[in-house]
Amino acid sequence: MCDFAADLRAPTPSAAAEMVSRPDADWQEEVRGWGERLAEAVIDFVEEKKRRLGDLAGSYVFREPGKMVEMSSQRVDELAVQLMRGLESGWRLRRQYVESLLGRWSALRPERRLRELSLRVRAAMDRLRAMGPEETLRRGYALVQSTDGKLVRKAESARRCGDLVLRFADGKLPVQVKGGRE
CATH class of the missing domain: 1.20.5 (Single alpha-helices involved in coiled-coils or other helix-helix interfaces)
Structure with missing residues (x-):
């Protein structure tokens, strides 16, 4: 506004503000126009709803x-x-x-076929059980695990862990690694 006051030679900043803003009459005219358009829109809406209601009332169903x-x-x-x-x-x-x-x-002859398949499944289950860790433990082996239960497979891993658990067929035994050969 200071530039405006300087460029147009407005005597005061208030006079410059009056030059920049629209007069109240313009604002009032714009608001009145909005009101008229709103009133027309409401009238059009009501007329359309009346027309549709009349169409429905005259339909075959009614x-x-x-x-x-x-x-x-x-x-x-x-x-x-x-x-x-x-x-x-x-x-x-x-x-x-x-x-x-x-x-x-x-x-x-599904009964015979079912019986044969059942025997084959049992045999496969027995083979799987024989290869499982529990059977391996029963044969005299032990599993080496870290204290959090992870399987330790190498000596280097055992040296790094320090505290271990040996799992046998009949229970567990905590052990501590104190050193060892490379």
């Missing part, structure tokens, strides 16, 4: 509701008949399918 109910009732009856036919047909097809599956099932 003029003859009994016919709409009757037509809907007929359609429900038709759909019920179609549904019953479809269900009967579906049940018949499913029954035939199940009967054919049962015939094929009995031809496969």
